[in-house]
Amino acid sequence: MDxxxxxxxxxDRIKKQIDAKLVPVTGMIIGLELVIAHIFNTLHSHGVLxxxxxxxxxxxxxxxxxxxxxxxxxxxxxxxRGMLEGIDGNTPEAIRDRxxxxxxxLSEKPPxxxx
Numbered sequence: 001m002d003x004x005x006x007x008x009x010x011x012d013r014i015k016k017q018i019d020a021k022l023v024p025v026t027g028m029i030i031g032l033e034l035v036i037a038h039i040f041n042t043l044h045s046h047g048v049l050x051x052x053x054x055x056x057x058x059x060x061x062x063x064x065x066x067x068x069x070x071x072x073x074x075x076x077x078x079x080x081r082g083m084l085e086g087i088d089g090n091t092p093e094a095i096r097d098r099x100x101x102x103x104x105x106l107s108e109k110p111p112x113x114x115x
Contacts, residue, residue: 032076033076033079033080033083034083036080037080037083037084040054040080040084041084051084051085054084055081055084055085058077058080058081058084059081061077062074062077062078062081
């Protein structure tokens, strides 16, 4: 079994678990996405890592591992990337406002940060 086939098998198993409602995977993934976005925002607010750098890092992870990532994992990374872009103001206002509410307005920028 090659990596692509293994990824499909894993993805199919996850889908079956969700369909059978054996595990609340979707809620867990959304929760993890929020935690990861919060970590990136905390790093950003302390001047350790900008959101732009975080987005570039996620892009590199997706592109560098694309053949080996199950589709669900790649989608999770894309969701996190979209959340960071949304918080940074690169989405329509309605979406950005929704992210602000979900994350409790964690988008504060450190003094002097203009990006």
